[in-house]
Amino acid sequence: MPLFKTIVANSQTTVKIWKIDESYDDLMNPLTLKPDTLNRVLGMKSELHQRGFLSVRHLLREFGYTDADLFYDENGKPHLKDGRQISITHSFNFSAVIVSDIVVGIDIEKQRDKISIIAHKFIDYEFNYLNENDTEYIKKLTAIWCVKESLYKLFATPGLSFKNCFLVIPFSLSDTETVAWIDYKKQKHRYTIHFLEFEGFTCAYAIA
Template identity: 80%
Template sequence: MPLYKTITPNSQTTVKIWKITESYTDLMAAVNLKEMALNRVLGMKSELHQRGFLSVRCLLQEFGYADADLFYDEHGKPHLKDGKQISITHSFTFSAVVISDLIVGIDIEKQRDKIGVIAHKFIDYENDYLNDKVEDYVKKLTAIWCVKESLYKLFCTPGLSFKQHCLVIPFSEGDHETIAWIDYKNKKYRYNIYFLEFEGFTCAYAIQ
């Protein structure tokens, strides 16, 4: 099973990344799904999404959990029955799970030029240090998107806006850490941010 990388940013948090090389059949044989999860994966029209879903269950097993230990609240946020914090992501051929005693969020995205087309939808404060003439523009945009998606996942509050409420502090090429804020309804929340790149993908995770 291709566990791609394990990261421990602190003593309370572990990130595991999976490279999805197995077939749908092999992944299905490797996991034991509760009925709701089985119906969900069988109802997916894309095999890529099915394999992403199943690889996340493989990652849960790497942590020592079963699919039965995972549930979702009314906002779609995942939880573990033992009270540990969890966040989940998958994109194309990679998936990742972060589990912590702290509030966390994670996202993986493939680096693609078309992110520049939607930049105006999620960039505001970041325009002060980012412009499309920067050589690593697509990589920086992808990192910012991943950070804001991570914040959105951990905050999980209807009405939260990437553009209006999430701010990513400047970082340089080669950096692997920064700070981000959620400024929402006159309250400010600070998060430590970590990110990495591999095989044309970016992964970012936020820890409160």
């Protein structure tokens, strides 16, 4: 069982990260899936996506849940039947789940040069402190994306602009946390976001 890492963020919040080493069959065989979940998996064209999706169900088991305990609202936000808060992410061969008594969001992304091509779509203020010649430029872009994505999942308000509504203050990759703001309908919401790097990936998680 490749449970890669467990992070106890606080007494109410735990993050679990899975490294997806198994085949599709090895991931599928131990699971009992709801009919609509099974149909969703079978309808996926990419085996990589299927394995990521199934690994999340294994992470649920690590928390003591089954697929039957998970459901999604009309906006695609996941929920647990017992009322605890959950957020889910997967990217290539890693997946992660955060479960808490508090509203949370999580994101994992692979660090890839191509993120620089779309940086202008999700960054505005942050360009003031970023330097394209910095050897850590791609890692910082990826961290900013993860921070904003984790906040987007936490705030759960469709239509929020990463570029216009989210602001990440200057940070160092060695800090492991940063402060970010959501500016929405003339109200500003402040959050401390935690992040970490491993094997060419970045993960960030936000707790309300």
